[in-house]
Amino acid sequence: MSPKRLVLIDGSGYIFRAYHGLPPLTRKSDGLPVGAVSGFCNMLYKLIKENRGEDAPSHLAVIFDAGAHTFRNDLYDQYKAHRPPPPEDLIPQFPLIRQATRAFGIHNVELLGFEADDLICTYAHLAVQQGFEVTIISSDKDLMQVVNDHVSMLDPVKGTHVGREQVIEKFGVPPELVVDAQALIGDSTDNVPGAPGIGIKTAAQLILEYGSLDALLKRAHEIKQPKRREALTDFRDQILMSRELVRLRCDVPPPCPIEEFALKDPNAAELGAFLAEMEFTSLARRVGGSLATLETAQAAPRDLTAPVSKPLFGTMAQVSAPRPATPEALLTPVDYSAYQCVQDIEALKAYLVQCRAAGVFAVDTETDSLSATASGLVGVSLSCAPGSGVYIPLSHQSDDGGLALSGDEFKQIALVEALAELKPLLEDPTVLKVGQNIKYDLSVFARYGIRVAPYDDTMLISYVLEGGLHGHGMDELSELHLGHTPIPFKQVAGTGKSAKSFKFVDLKPATEYAAEDADITLRLWHVLKPQLAQKRLLTVYETLERAMPTVLSDMELAGVRIDPQVLRLLSQDFGVRMGEIETEAHTVAGHPFNLNSPQQLGAIFFDEMALPGGKKTATGQWATDVKVLEEIAEKGTHDQGQRLARLLLDYRQMAKLKGTYTDALVEYADPQTQRIHTSYQLASTTTGRLSSNEPNLQNIPIRTLEGRKIRTAFVARAGHKLISADYSQIELRLLAHIGDIGQLKKAFQDGIDIHALTASEMFGVPVEGMPSEVRRRAKAINFGIIYGISAFGLGNQLGIDNQEAGRYIKTYFERFPGIKAYMDAAKEQVKATGYVETIFGRRIHIPDIHAKSAGQRAFAERAAINAPIQGTAADIIRRAMIRMPGALEAAGLTTTMLLQVHDELIFEAPEAEVEAAKAVIVEVMKHAALPALDISVPLEVEAKAADNWDEAH
Template structure:
């Protein structure tokens, strides 16, 4: 290793004449990325599904480092050093260098450029150089800093960098918050830093494919170097070594050992891409950092960086520390509009007029209410919103109703507001000491609801809502069927699905340049937050009436665009009827057997205790089976199992993937995994479902999100009933707890392989079409076509591989992903995919056609006209663009499947009623499945209607070239019906 910089004159130039001595921090960014990736479970950006787990972990680690570096020993200069590419000058020395390294995980590749963006957003300089590894650049800059009389601090714990430690150069392990100097190297490897190159030359490196001396490990290498002084002397005197095997190895592999030394030696004379002066610490640009965190949808990190603060104006929430030589770390406030899409020009007409909260009316007498209702009826269109005391539409109390006729022409009708309990009363009634405050002036609730019923059910008056499913359900519980309605959230979703969120606040900022009053402004936050019914009438009026006002203004801007952009039919046939349909389903709920759930919880608890005892016996001592830290220390610290990796916090990684790999050869990880599965099922389902159940009816009421996924798929929450396991015995036991009411049965109606059928139609794949029309086993037919194996007597493994490819192709699977799924090498997986495309060339044509389409117009469409925008396709990052291409291939297929089941759901109530089956209730939607409750005597007749509606849901808009097939069964519980 050379200690002489390439340009001594530049290196010796005084960098800090007027400030503190040079202290250059060099972050080993590449190591940070991989550590972040392996430390966290997979995470995707909600708006478009982009993998961002490593980016989030990296940002968290970088932010912590920036905070930790504050103080008198912080850096004057700071840079993050990245690897530029796989090929470096070392490959010219040895073509097998790093040859055995697998490619990065498929979901990590698009995150590399985002990590670089993150680094720059946090105000840290990014440095990389083609032909050189990050370690070489770190070495070069460390040497320059030392030559300039300063100090270099290498932020890493990588042993490859320990050779640099010495005068003016130390390492800092951020995971252990520990500085590493000569003594730390000696403690760990038994040699001083100046001998680390020789040590590594002997022991080699299996990860980088550095050969070293076969059979010589770290301890032996350290002993030899201690005895002979250095590697050259050791090799010269190798014949003196008494142990025959060591002697022969050193003599026979001398050239290999010397080559290994050249491979592990870092260079101090790499071309420095930028001078150290450019790395002076700086504050991040507020708008850039805020925009990046918003772009990535890292809300919790944004709040943490901002210490819980918010700002009224973009870019003005940062408060840099004062009077310190260390870097000034900002405080982040409210996010700004994401740069993933261009903000729309705000309309200059009346819809964008300034909001005047003082103009809103608080209606407290019937004359005023009747007058407003009369004007709304005459207008024919009214903005409508409800205020409640709970987020659950099925149980919320109605606090009041707001209406809007035009800009600033809005009102709030309070119904059940109360004074906030006096301090110290705890809300208790003190009998003879009544509240001395004047009662709130409000109208009689039944009287108001009767008058509102006439307006809200008037077919000649359009009610405009924002996420109106909630309001429709709230009013339905009070005997009011709100109709007809338009929903601005869904109109926006149809127009710009995939580009941004569709909540009212975001739409108001985008289209009205207005920030609505935050809920916390009127109700408080945290423990101090009060129910809306305790908000005083004046602020309640401003908040509630503004919601109706904003909603109506948005409708007047967005609704005309449907016709202009040819999307009216999409909205009318795929979205408009869904709020009413889903509100009925949510109000119905589904019955559960609480005793069965409690019994399952008890059984799970007993089995968990048995597994814990079993784990303690295997380990030979007690430990907390629910503690990842203790598990990691036990498996890797005490038992020395292979494959251990440290997380960002310095703990051992003990995620499912790690334990699954270990479980192949050791019983303890399997016991831990089984315990974890039961713990999750118990907490997420058996315990949680009992807690979520309505005790009066034993029914659970989920809530569906209509605009959650870009493809049109619904999401379920509170509780989530779409993720209950179905393919294992324990999951089936949970589904058995979902039961029909006495005298009824549950009907499960499920589309059979709908996405593959849509692939056959959309891609025009003759082979798949023929198989579906003939009613063949599609996976067996595919295997037969690919491998030339007869369908009869086909090995199950052959069919399984075809099935994995069939479904994988729909999601743009790569050889890497298929290899991981099937447990085969990438070459074999790549050959399978190649054969698949050769046998089904139409699929490749579809993929190429779709990628060209999304590149050209930025979105793809389903066969029903739904636009799915793919903003990643215009990214500056090639990896992110490739992710966008894969998303574009799947979107028309998954989106069409979502469209079909939506069309079926919106037709179902009327079809059942027309068939005299009004007693049959649709309860749940789980992606491609609908669940109904029907009287036992009507089940067979109901299934005929249900199948017909679902199997013809594509018509008349589209006539698919393959048949839709629905499997339907009736039983007393969900598992038996599925």
Template sequence: MVEGFGKGHHLHLIDGSAFIFRAYHALPPLTRRSDGLPIGAVAGFCNMLWKYIQDGNGSDAPTHAAVIFDHSAKTFRNDIYPLYKANRPELPEDLRPQFPLTREATRAFNIACIETEGYEADDIIATLSCQAREAGGRVTIISSDKDLMQLVGGGVEMLDPIKGKAIGPDEVREKFGVGPERVVDVQALAGDSVDNVPGAPGIGIKTAAQLIGEYGDLETLLARAEEIRQPKRRQTLIENAEQIRISKRLVQLDCATPLDFGFDTLSIREPEPGALLDFLTRMEFRTLTNRVAERFGAEAPPPPEAAPAQAEGAELPAIERSLYTIIRDEEALAEWLAEIAEKGVVAIDTETTGLDEMQAELVGVSLCTGPGRAAYLPLGHVDGAADLFGSGARAAGQMPMARALEMLKPVLEDAAVLKIGQNIKYDWKILARHGIRMAPIDDTMLLSYALNAGAHNHGMDELAREYLGHDCVPIKALIGSGKAQIGFAQVAIDKAGEYAAEDAEVTWRLWHHFRPKLAPNRVTTAYERLERPMVPVLAAMEMAGVRIDAEHLKRMSNAFAQKMAGLEDEIHGLAGESFNPGSPKQLGEILFDKMGLTGGKQGKTGAYSTSADVLEDLAAEGHDLPARVLDWRQLSKLKSTYTDALPTFVNPETGRVHTSYSIAGAQTGRLASTDPNLQNIPVRTEEGRRIREAFIAAPGMRLVSLDYSQIELRILAHVAAIPALKQAFREGIDIHAMTASQMFGVPVEGMDPMIRRRAKAINFGVIYGISGFGLARNLRIPRSEAQAFIDTYFERFPEIRAYMDSTVADAKENGFVRTLFGRRIMTPGINQSGPAAGGARRAAINAPIQGAAADIIRRAMIRMPEAISGLPATMLLQVHDELVFEVEEGAVDDLIAAARAVMEGAADPAVHLDVPLVVEAGQGASWAEAH
């Protein structure tokens, strides 16, 4: 018996979670202007609710309505089958904090808002539908989720809100091949890869519907499975009977969800204008607020003060270190955590024993919730001074690390609490090693980078000085420098606390400064889509590391040492004296003073240049000494930078090499790799390429390398709109040969390789902001000839000059350039005069091209984890236009297909390129084989 609901009544059930996801994906990542809170999904959600209310449905208007939400990820279905929904992709981190706000929005619209712990929205919808149907009323479920189709019939129908199409029994039959009452049987057999419902392998919806049609229902089918004629089908049904029954329990909606409210609470109510307007104003939805105000004839509350101008003026009090507290026990920590949960935002900084996130030990955590509200939680301090050898005695006044981390974890993983860091990838990795996956996150370094790449670097001390007028305590004041340097763990807790908590407060203040500047500077999308999501992706790659064959490298080192010793003897013999061939100074004096060779150019320091091209010219004239030195240098480089150095980077715990990528290191959006740099492993010479043989896959695995072909030239073709270039890329013809053919009027067939080489050099030169001088040097031709090539090139492809001129003009006018994807790169010095202007000009021309290529591979990397989540594969390395994976032998082809699809489609849907992106793939036991 249902109180207050029966014949003539009409209940609308809105699938709230589906609304949120649709809103999230349909809209760009909007943020609240005043504080940068992600708000796009809430905005879309509110617009949909408002539209829904305005529609009214005329004579078919509902008498009752409710919005139903999923409560939590874990439901009773996980008890039945632990893997249920296990392969769901992670929620986008800027979406989670919006969940509570969508509940608030629903209430503000005065619509019943329902969720129940342990049950999915679908179960609540099922229960309400069943009860309403039994009471003799009608139900419309506003959702397009096929899982709800089992409820259709007997007064219950669905409404697809996107298509505006009603879904009745006929539409269900069209989709599943059976009536609503047998939908669960079909779903149980077919399974569902999205929810990870196993079903019967090899049986899809079509076959399932046919079987159910033939046998009537699932139990009958399973009981009579022996009768099935097709041997494969028969076998799969018999073998998987239990799994199919479990699947049925997973897809069967629960019509007996406990509900703690009556139908009367669902009756339709007009929104309360005051409450609704208050909510919309707080969210800073101007258009919708005005619309709603107009509809109710109410006055729209004044919008909140335009933050930026005010914030500049309303200065925060100066940083005062004496306000900080040290958290020494559970009670104090609990209080801080409660405050953090309430504020929803915390700046965090971890202190460790070292700079290598893969080895450093956690020493303390500092937290800041606002100006003057910062604390330091010491966890791993030791009594430093006590004695030299027995050090490591734990300092007094610290709570146990395990307990502290246990208390921190829920807050650091709480979707409703934003964690702010300065270079937060570092802290993320430290905490990840303690089982904490911090989310959602913001990073002041990346905010600064999104706003001001190219203007300056983005280190904390620099940012604090520039934007807060504050000088941070230098770390050296605590730990000293050089020989006397101590570890952070040895620093006295009180001193450490001041330093650490200050860092957290500076971070909080920088966030407060930068966050509101994203939208007015139109870099919100760049930050949200190109910077912030890189943090967990890169952290995972760095933590995975790459396996190297240290023995192979050591053998190479020995061989190099022997060869070098031989060359050194030869060089000394040729010079007639002993000297260090590694010293440019000594070498220059030998070559140009002692031996009197020509071509000695002295730079500003007065030293002769002995760079490779100088030595190559001398060698070409027939001098042996410079030729030997070139050989010696190559070996010396390979040995010191690679074969000697790489084995020292092998992590003793993982046995692998873990690089670190800096996200905000390069001006253009490229990553930079350090400690060690794995983006400059040799490849151009045969000797060097052997070093790549030492980068190997684990046993049973392969390395797979995928790289973009000619990505920068393709971008140039698109942004400069060069028809000839675009057509060539679409037709897949040799782009350098095409260029040569256009320039010199020779056919592509049987082209002189020399001519092609020149065209290739020009194509690259264009990307770099070509000059006659540069091209002349690169091709070793007279400058006049080089200039003539460039002139011809611009004649044939006039769009390139137009692109270069307009880019430089933009840079001069705005002080920055942008990539296709909205990344902004500042161009300081573009308005200078004199020699420096040339460099700034070329950098401005190059930045949108190199930057767009960087954006594209970032987009691919961000999508990659989800795209390959079903494969036994890991993304390991990025080298600007190449991604390297480690994958189980049997899954190589699947990985290549999946990763290539992501990479080739990475520009979409933000930008539709006029040229295809092409990715080439290779695989092998080593990087040398894969590349």
């Protein structure tokens, strides 16, 4: 019988060796970082090529780390805590490396909760029991404890064999005592503490002298050297914990049997497709064939459902690989007759094979309502090539509740059966899924137990490329980039009284509408994704946008709990107050009138009271909007008019709070859980800030007592607390950094009251004992400057004339000249390029800078001043949100992120976790800019926990 030889490759070691050992490399077509992927593939190729003949392995597997958090983090929360996150350009390469392993026909294995080393140890142990000789390819010294007569290591860096003698040379002890020695030595790389002051030589001497760590600790009092004796006795528990941290598990549940690691030739089609997609021309040529011949072979049709088996190092001339989409293919008119309705499981399986072979496909969901957190899944559409598309109906019905008919007798795949086929592909880390506003689809699939990854979002790619220039909905992008107007939803579902849910749409129009969505989405991806690299915006997309749909989907699905009784009581209070205001307003006016009638209000103010300055609207009525009422209330000379204007402003605020929040929020809440599931919009602002709707939780007033009362209705569930974590004055801090304002930077670094400092600089008033009115004026200037405020605007805020306000602004610029320089530079940049940038590279286009109207141009200049600051703040909180779930999980916490409101994040934490969660949250938020940028002023975060949102803020 042929010898059984198992080779286990330490995947992490290969990855980081490939990344750090080679210069950066990007894919030419779109700028995707692929240097580590290239190095990894070349190492795999070299390994297989050089291990042939009698010494060739019979079984081979690559073992990866599944995640940062393992059982060791539960034993010791500082385990590997000081390790920096992976380089940002390496992160998108992780799934590609797993895809590369599979493309070479090699099994890759990983298991959540355990390190790759634990799996390697387990498989080595099992393999020896089954009669294998095992070689571990790794330079990780921790794996030396696994070495025995049947298990050896191969150091890929030095190319040297590691057996029993080499382990003794390294540690001074044989493999079976390595764990005991490491428990004393510790490991600075993994933050294992060990015994203070005991190094590798002393550890070996002690372990060999006493025979084992247990014996050494038992007889530690006999040791003559005081420092050694104290280290062993005083830190006994720490040493024993260290032993558990360094000891590898050999009893991990193996994800798959060793038999599946049997080395075989790869699927030539899959390997060829992968090399073509990565554009690894040289490697493809060495393997056999070239990308040119691969593309030529595409013309010959093949059965994608049939297995393909070709020698790994033979010719690849017959391999069919997906061809890059040509401009002609992308702009080919939509042929609705080419779209297919998939109604049986075999047809679905066949199309999924094509999607897997393509390596990238578009996916879209159709649902029975607009709510991603509550709707039912009606169907799924897919497209793996421009011009093609399928629709998979799952829950269509007739209007009377029976099955729908469309031409031939209706048939659809059972929902559970179809999802069972879709799930492996949608979760496959080696296949890219493309969506348009994919956050919606992620939420829908998540509710059916499917976590879609990895993915691209054409809406977000467009947003990064041209934020501020146009909308980013699919229809608009299709018309803009493809010259095609997609079928409008109302054409298939009707409008007004005839509108119906998509589940009642007949299959023919449903197929045309849904499959077109997938087809257009894939075409847009081919058009837009390469532009990220061309415009040097790939990093912006990868680090600020790509992960956000998953983060927000999880937040939306979690929802935030409300107390309906609090809201009902507030509604009653607001209603009573509105009635009181109405009575008082009638008294002031001298007669009853409708407080909601602009016509009647205009007549009272400008006809009966004859107030000056009234303006009429296009309809001929007097204008009585908020701005008019505020001007009358603040600057009017008519006492009765001022009083009435103030009453009307209070009335409108009460009406808004009651109608928009206290009444509406109860209706939005899930009747079973009393949780509200808002929907966040990722691409609706020009600066990168998020907005929310259904309901909008971003605009609940916080500066009024009534607004804060509404926040008391947002509560934690039993046994939990809400944690509010808020950046303190982040935009002023960023102004200090971006404008390089020495005085402001020093004030923030020293923890000085920034508004008091500004007042002292401007008005010559000592900080100590400063009148509150003087500080208030400085505060208005500080925040006004961020928004490019004019003398007129500042005068309105402070209640002073324009000349005095102008002097304030002039003095401010004299005291802080860097701010004026920053503002001038921002205006010059937007005039020259049409956009400004955040410090992370996000481009914010401001097309009105070239408008004919002087007023529009002036507004655009103010936007150019504010956008880099507000946009950078938005970028920072996005970076914090992206890292937060992983950081909480790595800390062993179950705390959940629920809401984002401007510069604030809200969490729900079990009471026992509150303090630990606050520490993690603050740490992540404070250092969110790293490692990309080191902000020159500290980002301060205030975190507080309470039973409701108001008390936590």
